[in-house]
Amino acid sequence: MIRVTDSISLSEHEIEEHFIRAPGPGGQHVNKVASAVQLRFDAANSPALSESVFQRLTVLAGSRMTRDGVIVLTAKRFRSQERNRQDALQRLIILIQAAASSPKRRQPTKPSRASRQKIAEGKRRHASLKRQRSKPSADET
DSSP states (O other), X not given: OEEOSSSOEEOGGGEEEEEEOOOSSOGGGGXXXXXXXXXXXXXXXXXXXXXHHHHHHHHHHGGGBOTTSEEEEEEOSSSSXXXXXXXXXXXXXXXXXXXXXXXXXXXXXXXXXXXXXXXXHHHHHHHHHHHHHSOOOTTTO
């Protein structure tokens, strides 16, 4: 079991890993070894995720989630296959943890007296500046 939060634990059979060849430096070795990891997690059919967590996960995952609700993460940062596996799994855990925390409701507040006075003073200053720029009227000359 992979522990994500206190209430969410993923089974190892829910996660599929495919190893692919990674682009980048490495010389001849890079053409022989599949060190990049493509991790697939079927979030839509996972019994560990509630509907609300899945909805938030859909938004957070963005283009990394397919239409079928499968999250696809590709890790190719490291040269070793094992470190890429750990990186992909860690990124999945962080993504699910972010979706598991429900967003705080915004508490509506009124602007303070000082901030209202500051805004009004700025408007007065701007208005006087614009008045100074205007042409003098006929009765002022």
